[in-house]
Amino acid sequence: MAKTSGMTHAQTVRLALENDIFSGRLAPGASLDEEALARRFSVSRTPVREAMLQLIQSGLVEKKPRQGAIVTQIDLSDMIRLFEVMSELEGICAKFAARRMTPQERTALRKLHEASVEAFDTGDQDKYYLLSRKFHLMVIEGTHNHELIETTNRLGIKLVPYRRFQLNYPGRSENNLRDHEAIMEAICAGDYDLAADLFRKHTNVQGDVLAEYIALGDRQMAAANG
Amino acid sequence: MAKTSGMTHAQTVRLALENDIFSGRLAPGASLDEEALARRFSVSRTPVREAMLQLIQSGLVEKKPRQGAIVTQIDLSDMIRLFEVMSELEGICAKFAARRMTPQERTALRKLHEASVEAFDTGDQDKYYLLSRKFHLMVIEGTHNHELIETTNRLGIKLVPYRRFQLNYPGRSENNLRDHEAIMEAICAGDYDLAADLFRKHTNVQGDVLAEYIALGDRQMAAANG
DNA sequence: CCTCCCTCTCTTGTATACCGAAATATCACC
């Protein structure tokens, strides 16, 4: 677990709840009772409320005045719209990254990709997933634009609870790897227009994969959440 | 003023503070004392704290540990980065708007632009500024993508306290009007690539104008805020 | 038997009080 020392209770609670939401322990739609949470974390309602406020603004939780809070539920059209924006944003990120990444960052990106290839070859799914996520993050940070990084990550957060459904989609990893390879090369070569285009399309496809899951119905989700 | 009934005190305080920041009554860098605000609004510290938390997350306020909260101050490089993202985002908005706006929305956009022309011709600066802002908003909303709208507006908020400085820049309105005309035509014609490109460049220029002000030093700002 | 209204309860929103940490100022000692 994360370090809890040196943190405020509000932060601790927020992180714990985020974790619960990301991992699926708190499914979208689940209601959040302040008092129950306060008991669970052995704190008063005050820091719980603070944590909730932060989660609300990050978009993970929704609250209706005097009516309680629930974990944000995303339907198919929401998801499509989310990825619509996300793919454009990551395309922009790739563009700026291709222009601005330092030689060290480019090297690191290449190294990261090579590690991904290895994880793929050895069939280590979990590791591959992690490295794949990190690839995205590295490109995003490569923009050297704090606002852009924040904006992109803010959207990304909303997708986390759903991402694990795209894990073992047949043949997905292979395509994913090929995409990353091409993107990495474009960025390292400084071909920003190509990088932008490739990354935009890449994320778009990811969205389609995820949307398909949702379109198939919520049965898989229910099973996974149970 | 806004309706205060049916709102929580926290919301009321947040809106009031936002207003103060947007209008310049609370200048960037101004310090915000929780207790003083509580007295001013005749509420306790609790809702004030909640309001502040929200303002912090929206980026309008910054809090330094043990030093109190201040209205976020943006320096030149921040501003440049903000507009870098904003121009890309608005470009994307124009793209989607050109594709998705309903015929009614396109007509409304044209009407709005015509009203702008009239305000420009009659020399009504304030009205022109308002309509110009509305033009942007209408394009943003024309995307019919809630996530994109929110993301764009979230960034836009940070710029509001500074926007009024671009008001009476010599020759600015004229160029602005020409830009809008071209963008409007591109959107109405459904030429999304052109619309995206035009809007991106348009917002970029706006950023340059604003950045120039900041680069000139804060004397003008101090004068305007006084 | 159904429906509508009232009340009751449950949860959220707000007030107030307290605690602990960090900054500053003052005093003592070097």
Next chain:
DNA sequence: GGTGATATTTCGGTATACAAGAGAGGGAGG
């Protein structure tokens, strides 16, 4: 006179107590 330690003060974070609104359930009237 300078430096360091300690006390004071202030502010942020937390707890608890209180008020108010929304929904549910029950009772009364149709």
